[in-house]
Amino acid sequence: MSSNVRITLHPTFEVLAATTAARLITRLLDVQSERGEATLVLTGGSVGIATLRAVAQSPAHLAVDWAKVNFWFGDDRFVPADSPDRNCGQAAEALLDHIRVDPARVHTMAASDTVDRLDEAVAQYAAELASAARAEWENDDASPAEAPPFPRFDVLLLGLGPDAHVASLFPEMAGIRAKGVPVVGVQNSPKPPPLRVSLTLETINSAQEIWIVAAGADKAAAVGLGLAGANEVQVPASGARGRNKTMWLLDQAAAAKVPAALMRGDS
Ligand code: 6PG
Numbered sequence: 001m002s003s004n005v006r007i008t009l010h011p012t013f014e015v016l017a018a019t020t021a022a023r024l025i026t027r028l029l030d031v032q033s034e035r036g037e038a039t040l041v042l043t044g045g046s047v048g049i050a051t052l053r054a055v056a057q058s059p060a061h062l063a064v065d066w067a068k069v070n071f072w073f074g075d076d077r078f079v080p081a082d083s084p085d086r087n088c089g090q091a092a093e094a095l096l097d098h099i100r101v102d103p104a105r106v107h108t109m110a111a112s113d114t115v116d117r118l119d120e121a122v123a124q125y126a127a128e129l130a131s132a133a134r135a136e137w138e139n140d141d142a143s144p145a146e147a148p149p150f151p152r153f154d155v156l157l158l159g160l161g162p163d164a165h166v167a168s169l170f171p172e173m174a175g176i177r178a179k180g181v182p183v184v185g186v187q188n189s190p191k192p193p194p195l196r197v198s199l200t201l202e203t204i205n206s207a208q209e210i211w212i213v214a215a216g217a218d219k220a221a222a223v224g225l226g227l228a229g230a231n232e233v234q235v236p237a238s239g240a241r242g243r244n245k246t247m248w249l250l251d252q253a254a255a256a257k258v259p260a261a262l263m264r265g266d267s
Contacts, residue, residue, distance in 0.1 A: 005241075007227070007248045007263060009255050013215040016251045017047060020213055021054035021061075023249075024155065027209070028064050031154045038154050039070040041199070043167065044077075044087030045159025047213040052095035066099040070132070070151070071106045074158060074204065075167040078118050078185070078195035081111035085193055107132070109197040118185040121197050126183045129203070148206065149182045150199075156207035156242070160214040160254075161191060164222035164235040168198035176201060176236045201232065201239050210242035215251040223250060224257030 010016035024040075031038040042048065055061050076087045083089070088108040096106060107128055110121035129150040137147035158166040168186045169176040175184045175198055182203045186196040204210065214223055225235045227248065232239025240246060255263075 004244060005227075005246045005248070007250065007255070007258060009263070010249070010251050013047070013050070013251050016213065016215050016249060017050035017054045018058075020047075020051045020211065020249050021058055023211075024051065024055060024157075025058060025060045025064060027155055028069060032065055032068060037068040037070065039072065039152055041072045041074050041153050041156035041204075041207065042087070042091050043074045043157040043159045043213075044090065045213075047215050048157050048159045049087075049090045049094050051157070051213060052091055056095045056098045061099065064099075067102045067105075069101065069105065071096065071101065072129075072151075072153065073107070073109055074156065075196055075198035076109040077193045078110075078112045078121055078197055079193055080113040083111075086111065112195065118187070118195055118197070122183050122185045125197060126181070129182050150203050150206055153207035154209065156204060156210050158204070158210060158212045158237070158240060160212055160219050160222055160226070160237055162218045162222055163190065164226050164230075164237040165191070166212065166237050166240055167204065168196040169201060169204075169236045171234050171236060176233055176239070178202075201236070205239070205241050205243070207242050209245045209247065210240050211247045211249055212237060212240060213249045214254040217253040217256060219250075219254040220256040223248065223254050224259075227258055227262055 028038045077085045079085045110124050115121050132151040134147045136151050163171055170190055175186055178184045178200045184198055184200055188194050189196050226237035230238045
């Protein structure tokens with residue numbers, strides 16, 4: 001296993017969410033002290049949203065300058081803006097409505113009643129990512145020859161499906177195979193609802209740190225395969241690799257199929 005992959009176990013779902021929240025608050029504070037602002041990519045799913053709720057409930061969240069945090073989404077469902085299925089709506093209810101964010105720094109994916117077609121939502125998010133990347137690039141003397149298609153992500157959260165999907169990149173489907181594009185549309189998601197917008201693996205892997213959060217026995221097989229280095233087209237989670245660090249934050253049940261050697265960091 002690559003040296004920058006870390007696995008951390010937690011006794012229960014609740015402890016996993018609370019600990020990930022504490023870890024996230026600390027990481028945002030550290031990044032803000034270095035860079036003045038921080039960028040976080042949120043995920044849908046039970047653990048991802050529970051983590052946001054735990055952030056809101058932690059007194060330590062008051063130490064973060066939330067007006068200087070840029071929020072993006074790894075994926076969202078292409079449903080009406082007021083649908084309870086919207087990841088951004090769930091994130092708002094769990095955290096964003098309870099902190100002083102700068103609305104200009106909260107980047108949500110278009111809903112099905114704000115644009116006519118899924119490919120418009122995809123193009124709109126890609127353009128928003130590119131615009132943010134250009135703004136960073138223009139302000140950074142050490143920038144590469146040209147602006148990348150996405151801004152710097154300090155922490156990117158990913159939930160994990162039982163089939164080892166991450167974001168809305170599902171095994172064997174077009175999204176996990178996409179190359180050279182930052183965002184894709186998903187027409188027939190195996191996990192309802194069927195229409196979604198998702199970052200591609202290339203965009204996900206541009207993040208400084210990727211935190212994969214998973215809980216429950218139904219995720220154990222996906223975790224085991226994801227950590228075993230399986231092919232990313234069959235096991236999308238195995239393709240998730242942060243530039244500096246990839247953390248698998250698991251409860252005991254989800255870690256049931258992780259080889260002991262990996263837990264010890266032997267390989
Ligand atoms: C989504 C999520 C998806 C989710 C996983 C895990 O929009 O559905 O982004 O990737 O994180 O399916 O979800 P659960 O933790 O609820 O199983």
